[in-house]
Amino acid sequence: MNFELKNLSWEACEQTICDVLILLVPASSKPAKPTKANDVPTKSVKSLPALKRLMLAALEQDDLDTSAGKLLSCYRSTGIAARQVILVGAGQANEKDVARACAAAFAACKIPGAVKSAHVMLCLAQINGLSGASLQAAMQAAAASSYVYTHTKPKAEARKLQLVSINLGSQAQVQAMSPELQQGRALIEGVELAKEWGNRPANHATPTLLAKAAQAIAAGKSPVSCEILGPKEVAKLKMGSFMAVAQGSEQPLRFIVLRYFGAAKTVQPTVLVGKGITFDTGGISIKPAAEMDEMKFDMCGAASVLGVFKALSVLKPKINVVGLIPSCENMPSHNAVKPGDVVTSMSGQTIEILNTDAEGRLILCDALTYAERFKPAAVVDIATLTGACVVALGAVRSGLFSADDDLAAQLLRAGEASQDLAWRMPLDDDYAEGLKTNFADVANVAGRMGGAITAAKFLQRFASQYPWAHLDIAGTAWKSGAAKGSTGRPVPLLMKFLLNFEQKQAVAGKKSARSAA
Incomplete structure (x- = not known):
């Protein structure tokens, strides 16, 4: 339109x-x-x-x-x-x-x-x-x-x-709002791409097809570039946690790397990491049948990253952004990872998988380690991670977790400005106590209580080398019932966050130029 x-x-x-x-x-x-003093004559009306x-x-x-x-x-x-x-x-x-x-x-x-x-x-x-x-x-x-x-x-x-x-x-x-119109058009393209891939059934949105969608964004004269890593490349990187989730499915995993460099190469990029579970049965810890069809939406974090890069390719702002999407299915089979199995992540940390339905954090942790190579200014991961976040915040606000006050404030402001709201949740170290295990460096779950927070504490272990934030969009990425469908969130929040960062860089550049003069 x-x-x-x-x-x-x-x-x-x-x-x-x-x-x-x-x-x-x-x-x-x-x-x-109307009064005698200000009554408007009928003729003038x-x-x-x-x-x-x-x-x-x-x-x-x-x-x-x-x-x-x-x-x-x-x-x-x-x-x-x-x-x-x-x-x-x-x-x-x-x-x-x-x-x-x-x-x-x-x-x-x-x-x-x-x-x-x-x-x-x-x-x-x-x-x-x-x-x-x-x-x-x-x-x-x-x-x-x-x-x-x-x-x-x-x-x-x-x-x-x-x-x-x-x-x-x-x-x-009209003149003042013309740039805002261009931003709005780009944002809508991004949101609608995120909706499209979120809404597609799992057999029409496999990891391979998701990778092709990323390649389409980078096709032609697009300022976006795309690299796709398959099982052999991921194995070479020793992403044992990611591979463990994927091993139960016949669909091969894909690790998608998107790059948009609109600023100088010396400018540190912002890295967005999107959870790309194209269908989540829960694996051996299988989910109840009711509403399991909605688990096609478990890749909405990945879809939001695709949407952001679509908007970036249209708008072409002067920033650097990297997108990482680990994508696979979580299926039960004779090859599937079992509760109690211990795997080794790319970081070298061992993980006891107590619940195979807590798989999103298992693919994200290896992507967070991979992000270190970009020496990022900040990393934001986006995931439909926990039902506990839905219980806590419902469908109005996404859960925001970060130990970095400045990064958290930037994301919250972006959410308010874009009406794509988030709410900051706690990250006290005490919440990590439940992740301790006798058989590995860390367990992938810590019980029901505070489940959204303990999931974030798990991810935090793999994001110590840079400013990091986690957005749990399990309650906001899609709607159920008669209005069932993807919302395209949090593309508006992420785009506003990135464009604010562009403005911040521009101001800093002007100050630097004045100092040099």
């Missing part, structure tokens, strides 16, 4: 032929109660543009609640070319309220079946001091509402919403 910025008057906006016209109405738009009259009438009659996300939908309004008009409350018009308003409005859009290419006009001119984050939140709402999964549904209707015109009401705003 495409987005364009417009500078239109009320009259031009209402005369635009489109399927739906959405007008965001913040609380500040509500007129004061009638001379106002039709769209403005409709808004004022709805506000004066209390038919429109300006709380964020409250709607008033109108059909074939007099004097307005759009077939449907949606007035939506935008509350205080901050990023959170704009995001909520747009999500509600786009979800309410009624596009008839006969329409093959729908056009929506979104009016944000009423939002004073519109931020780039608000604009991008509006764009993401439009994209999310119209996203259609079709890969294994050949008869499904493709996306109908093809064009969203965003009216900002002034040329100065």
Whole structure:
């Protein structure tokens, strides 16, 4: 789908032929109660543009609640070319309220079946001091509402919403928001790629196919490069923990290495590590049958890394980023790793595998060791790691674990700015006590209590050589029930984190240049 910025008057906006016209109405738009001093003559009200009259009438009659996300939908309004008009409350018009308003409005859009290419006009001119984050939140709402999964549904209707015109009401705003529009477009491409691979069934998203998806991002004139390591290369690296998880499946493992270098090679890269379990049965510690189909989503960490690199390939920021994706299936078979087996990780640490369903940390730990060779500025791993995190935080916020206060703060700020929220969890050393074992350097589980934290403590053992953070997205990567499907999170958080890092580097470069002068 495409987005364009417009500078239109009320009259031009209402005369635009489109399927739906959405007008965001913040609380500040509500007129004061009429008095003898400020009463508006009837004649002047009638001379106002039709769209403005409709808004004022709805506000004066209390038919429109300006709380964020409250709607008033109108059909074939007099004097307005759009077939449907949606007035939506935008509350205080901050990023959170704009995001909520747009999500509600786009979800309410009624596009008839006969329409093959729908056009929506979104009016944000009423939002004073519109931020780039608000604009991008509006764009993401439009994209999310119209996203259609079709890969294994050949008869499904493709996306109908093809064009969203965003009216900002002034040329100065159009110019100021143009870079934000470009970022928003790139972000949507990344989120939708993450959704696509998260949604695909496991037989359509094997480790080999996931590797091909990474190669496609790096194809042609892309600024991204891709290297794929197979079983022989991984064995040579002595990734015994990763190989142990993969050995129960006939599908060969893949270790995917993506590189994007938009800055000087001397600039330390940020490394993103995504868990790529393309299907998780639990192995010998097999899961219950109910909802096991959702274990195709266990590679959403990997999908988010692919999404970030897709966005980077479009936006081309001046930063260096490396993506690492260890990918395999976790299956029960005569070859599968057994509870009680002891394996040796790439770091040389031995691991007693007490539960084969705690496999994500086993593939991530070798990837975290591999990350050391890049001498990274920071490493962030992203994984649908624990049900315990779902219990703790639900589906609203991802769990954030880090012993580095500065890195944790950067990720939290990025989450708030992108409305892709996270919550910092503890990493006290006492939580690691349960990982002690008589038979190896460390056990892979420590019991039920504080399971998300003990999983993070396990990973922390393998990430001591650089600033590290862990995002547990088990509750936020997908939705269950009637709305079942990948959310594309935390691509927005990660992209905002990386772009903030670019700005930080630019500021540091200017200070260095002034000092040299």
